[in-house]
C-alpha cells in the first residue's frame with residue numbers, strides 16, 4: 001500500500017497498526033546537528049495520549065517513544081530518524097464482532113472493497129492511534145522551526161455548537177496566557193468558562209452513548225514571506241493535504257475561507273501598507289497569510305473541522321459479509337474504548353502536521369533563487 005509517506009524534502013513515513021505490537025515513524029531528510037532526545041518528542045506525545053481525562057477514550061497507553069536511529073551523542077546525524085511507540089493496552093477481543101461486519105462511519109467497508117482483507121481490530125491503519133507516529137515526527141520538525149524563530153500553536157476552536165469567539169482566537173498569537181489556559185483544560189480551549197460548557201456537552205453526549213464533532217484552530221507565527229509554490233505545491237494545498245490526511249477531518253479552511261465566499265472583493269482584500277523603514281504589512285488578514293500559494297509574511301491561520309467520533313455505543317444499521325461474498329443487513333452495537341470527541345486529542349496532531357508541512361516548504365525554498373545557492377555553495 002503506497003501512500004504512507006508525506007513530504008518532499010523532509011519525508012515522514014508512518015507504519016504500524018493500533019493492535020499490532022508497535023507503531024512508529026521514519027523521518028528522513030532531517031538536517032544533521034540538531035540537539036534531540038526522546039524528551040523533545042515525548043512532551044508532544046503526552047498531549048495526544050489517551051486515558052488522561054474524562055473526555056478521552058479509557059484506553060490507557062504510555063505512548064513512550066523509543067529512538068532507534070539517526071541520533072549520535074545527542075545530535076541528529078542527517079540519517080533517517082526511526083521512532084517507535086509500543087502498543088501496550090490492546091483489547092483485541094472487543095473487536096470480535098467486527099470480523100465480517102462493517103462499522104458505520106469507519107473505513108471498514110472501503111478497506112474490504114479495496115484490499116479484500118483487513119485488520120478488523122480497531123481500524124488498523126485508519127485508527128486514530130496512527131497519529132501518534134505523526135506527532136513523534138512533527139515534534140522534531142517543530143524543534144527545527146523553533147530554532148528558526150517560527151512557532152506553531154493549535155487550540156480547540158469549537159465542540160459541537162460551543163465555539164470560542166473569533167476575537168479570542170485572533171488574540172492568541174500575542175497572548176501566551178490563552179495558550180496556557182488551553183493546555184490546562186481537558187478540551188484544550190483558550191477560555192476556561194467556554195471550556196467548562198464544552199466539557200458538560202461532551203459528558204452529556206457520553207451519557208447518551210453518543211459522540212460530537214468540533215474544530216481546531218492553528219496558527220503559524222514568524223513565517224517569512226515568499227515560501228510556497230504557485231501551482232500544484234501551493235502552500236495552502238500542501239497544508240490542506242496534511243490536515244485532510246488526519247482521520248475524521250472533513251473540512252479545512254485557510255484564513256477566513258468560508259466567510260470570503262460570501263463577501264465582496266473590496267471587503268475581502270487585505271490592504272498592503274509599508275512604513276518608513278520599508279517594512280511591509282497587511283491591514284487585515286483574511287487571506288490567512290497565504291496568497292497565490294506563497295506565504296506573505298503574515299500569520300498563517302488554519303481551521304480543521306472534525307466529524308463526531310464514528311464509534312458510538314448505540315445499535316446502528318449496517319451490513320455483514322457472508323463467506324460467499326454476499327452482503328446482508330444487520331444491526332451492530334460497538335464495543336471497545338472510544339473518544340466521545342476526537343478534537344482535544346487531535347489539536348497536537350494538527351500542530352505537528354502543520355510543522356512538517358511548513359518545514360518541508362522552507363527546505364523547498366532554498367533552491368528558489370541563485371543568491372540562496374550562492375550563499376550556501378558560492
Ligand SMILES: Cc1cc2nc3c(=O)[nH]c(=O)nc-3n(C[C@H](O)[C@H](O)[C@H](O)COP(=O)(O)O)c2cc1C
Pocket residue numbers: 057105106107123126127128129131246247248249307309310311337338339342345346349
Ligand atoms: C486523535 C484521533 C483519535 C481518534 N479516536 C477515535 C476513537 O476513539 N474511535 C473512533 O471511532 N474513531 C476515532 N478516530 C477517528 C477515526 O480514525 C476515523 O474517523 C475513521 O478511521 C474514519 O476515517 P475518516 O473519518 O477520515 O473518513 C480518531 C481520530 C483521531 C485523529
